Amino acid sequence: MIQLEKVSRSFTVGDQQVAALRGIDLNIAAGDYVSIMGPSGSGKSTLLNLIGLLDRPSSGTYKLDGGNVTELDDVQQARVRSEKIGFVFQAFHLVPRLTAAMNIELPMILAGIAPAERKKRVEKLLENYGLMDRADHRPDQLSGGQRQRVAIARATSMHPAVLLADEPTGNLDQTTGKEVIDLLEQLLEQNVALIMVTHDPVIGSRAKRQIHMVDGQIISETGSGT
Amino acid sequence: MLFPDLIKLTTSSFITYRMRSFLTGLGIAIGIAAVILLTSIGEGLHQFVLAEFSEFGTNLITVQPGKTQTHGSSVGVLGSVRPLSLDDADALRHLPYVENVNPGLMGNSDLRANGKTRRATVFGEGHDFAKAFTMKVQSGSFWPDADDGQARALVVLGTKVRQELFGGQNPLGSYLRIAGQRYRVIGVMEPKGQILGLDMDDAVFIPAARAMELFNRPGLMEINVSYRAGADVAAVTRVITDRLKERHGNEDFTLISQEQSLEVLSSVLDVITFAVGALGGISLLVGAVGILTIMTMAVTERTAEIGLLRALGAQERQVLTLFLGEAMLLSALGGLGGLVMGVGIAQGLHLLFPAMPVHTPWLFAVLAELSATSIGLAAGVMPARHAARLDPVEALHAE
Numbered sequence: 001m002i003q004l005e006k007v008s009r010s011f012t013v014g015d016q017q018v019a020a021l022r023g024i025d026l027n028i029a030a031g032d033y034v035s036i037m038g039p040s041g042s043g044k045s046t047l048l049n050l051i052g053l054l055d056r057p058s059s060g061t062y063k064l065d066g067g068n069v070t071e072l073d074d075v076q077q078a079r080v081r082s083e084k085i086g087f088v089f090q091a092f093h094l095v096p097r098l099t100a101a102m103n104i105e106l107p108m109i110l111a112g113i114a115p116a117e118r119k120k121r122v123e124k125l126l127e128n129y130g131l132m133d134r135a136d137h138r139p140d141q142l143s144g145g146q147r148q149r150v151a152i153a154r155a156t157s158m159h160p161a162v163l164l165a166d167e168p169t170g171n172l173d174q175t176t177g178k179e180v181i182d183l184l185e186q187l188l189e190q191n192v193a194l195i196m197v198t199h200d201p202v203i204g205s206r207a208k209r210q211i212h213m214v215d216g217q218i219i220s221e222t223g224s225g226t
Numbered sequence: 227m228l229f230p231d232l233i234k235l236t237t238s239s240f241i242t243y244r245m246r247s248f249l250t251g252l253g254i255a256i257g258i259a260a261v262i263l264l265t266s267i268g269e270g271l272h273q274f275v276l277a278e279f280s281e282f283g284t285n286l287i288t289v290q291p292g293k294t295q296t297h298g299s300s301v302g303v304l305g306s307v308r309p310l311s312l313d314d315a316d317a318l319r320h321l322p323y324v325e326n327v328n329p330g331l332m333g334n335s336d337l338r339a340n341g342k343t344r345r346a347t348v349f350g351e352g353h354d355f356a357k358a359f360t361m362k363v364q365s366g367s368f369w370p371d372a373d374d375g376q377a378r379a380l381v382v383l384g385t386k387v388r389q390e391l392f393g394g395q396n397p398l399g400s401y402l403r404i405a406g407q408r409y410r411v412i413g414v415m416e417p418k419g420q421i422l423g424l425d426m427d428d429a430v431f432i433p434a435a436r437a438m439e440l441f442n443r444p445g446l447m448e449i450n451v452s453y454r455a456g457a458d459v460a461a462v463t464r465v466i467t468d469r470l471k472e473r474h475g476n477e478d479f480t481l482i483s484q485e486q487s488l489e490v491l492s493s494v495l496d497v498i499t500f501a502v503g504a505l506g507g508i509s510l511l512v513g514a515v516g517i518l519t520i521m522t523m524a525v526t527e528r529t530a531e532i533g534l535l536r537a538l539g540a541q542e543r544q545v546l547t548l549f550l551g552e553a554m555l556l557s558a559l560g561g562l563g564g565l566v567m568g569v570g571i572a573q574g575l576h577l578l579f580p581a582m583p584v585h586t587p588w589l590f591a592v593l594a595e596l597s598a599t600s601i602g603l604a605a606g607v608m609p610a611r612h613a614a615r616l617d618p619v620e621a622l623h624a625e
Contacts, residue, residue: 054537054618054622055618055619074541074542075541078536078539078540078541078544079539079541081537081539082538083539085539087537087538089534091530093530093531093534093537095531095534096242097239097241097242102238106535106538107538107539109227109235110227110535110539110540110544111539112227112228154538158539
């Protein structure tokens with residue numbers, strides 16, 4: 001489903017070119033469980049942002065569901081993000097002004113889905129993620145685990161094909177972190193491709209495919225996938 | 227994104243930043259209130275002045291001797307012009323459209339009766355005077371038609387003159403001396419008050435022919451023609467002009483229609499209203515700067531949120547719409563508050579000082595609200611574009 005071919009990404013810092021990614025080749029199928037590990041600055045997040053269409057490669061091609069998505073314009077890329085990609089972030093990134101329910105509803109609001117359908121989906125998600133009694137709470141009234149559950153509910157509200165998680169447990173204690181990982185792994189049953197960037201080798205090792213990156217390159221892939 | 231959702235999302239930030247949004251809205255509100263207040267006073271003045279000028283009715287055309295040239299100086303000044311005579315006035319009486327014709331001139335003279343003397347305005351008029359000027363006779367009447375030419379010594383009194391010279395007694399039938407000549411009182415006018423600074427009550431009215439003699443004038447100062455309501459001014463003007471040209475051989479007179487002068491006056495007053503409104507607009511500009519400031523801050527503060535929205539599938543256009551919508555809504559709400567404030571202050575002033583005319587036309591209110599909204603739009607463009615063009619990856623990591 002995801003095909004990266006010789007993808008590179010370089011940034012200009014001052015008057016120097018810094019390569020964040022160098023010639024990445026990567027194929028990920030629907031329902032794959034991939035963890036990306038590596039030291040800081042190894043290009044994990046850049047790779048995730050590229051897959052999530054938040055960033056464009058400097059060279060190489062990225063095909064999503066067979067179509068070359070690097071050539072799409074802003075409107076088309078936004079549509080692909082809306083329909084196929086879900087994000088979960090380390091810092092949760094909930095909108096502080098909105099209730100948990102509204103936060104979950106947000107991607108559907110942006111996509112222009114009818115209110116009745118949205119309400120149905122939000123209620124189902126609140127129930128699935130055990131947030132029924134937290135629906136009208138604002139993020140600052142929620143615990144870290146609850147916030148991340150809201151964020152996961154939000155990421156799945158549009159039924160994405162790919163879920164990108166950037167250090168999803170980074171701001172959580174170990175127990176809560178494990179709960180969150182369990183929730184993410186449940187998505188695999190729906191044939192969602194789960195791609196997770198993490199520092200934590202314990203969490204990373206749970207993935208079927210474990211990709212190790214150093215200096216913008218994939219140095220090894222271990223696990224039972226491929 | 228659906229419209230109700232846009233409203234829901236934008237209002238959520240007003241609720242969070244209550245004080246800040248209130249103060250920014252207040253900036254616009256004060257601007258709108260100033261515009262509304264000033265234009266209300268301007269418009270009130272406008273209506274007041276027009277009412278004052280149409281006190282004599284609006285279906286009036288005044289003929290004056292001398293042709294006013296585009297240079298503004300009248301030939302009459304040089305004296306090479308035929309004066310308007312009573313015969314000229316009579317000649318207009320039977321023209322189409324014409325209802326009343328009134329020859330007129332005025333001056334000042336001593337009045338004496340009952341051993342008291344008073345100096346007052348003396349109007350030399352025709353028998354149709356009261357009808358032509360929509361004025362009412364309280365008791366008695368004006369002299370009959372046939373007397374115009376013969377000019378008997380008859381006088382109609384203004385209420386003040388009557389009060390001062392005759393006190394409580396009935397003046398009808400009594401005699402009054404004007405510059406030594408004896409006039410018989412045949413009527414008293416209803417009180418009219420001051421019109422354009424001229425006290426119509428401190429005056430007496432005598433036949434025009436008499437007044438010409440009294441003031442030693444060769445002709446009339448003006449002929450006032452009242453025409454049927456609804457008649458076309460241009461047509462009336464044409465028949466009068468044709469008739470007088472026929473008599474004078476050339477156009478040595480000037481026609482001024484009340485309707486046209488009211489139009490000119492009205493447009494001058496419109497300019498004044500517009501000018502004071504523009505003055506108020508300056509404070510509206512200050513309000514706009516407030517919106518610009520607050521939106522710039524909002525974009526900076528919510529950079530991470532903008533990144534998130536992009537990640538969740540928002541297009542640049544949607545981010546732009548959200549911030550523009552917020553600026554516009556804030557401004558529109560402020561404008562609404564300003565409308566209430568402006569109209570409230572204007573009406574309050576009117577209650578405190580009843581002599582002060584205020585009037586707020588609906589159109590002004592709608593225009594003010596529209597301009598508040600467009601000011602919000604204009605002030606929001608820069609910050610909103612900035613928000614829309616943020617790089618999503620960088621925005622997400624801003625904290």
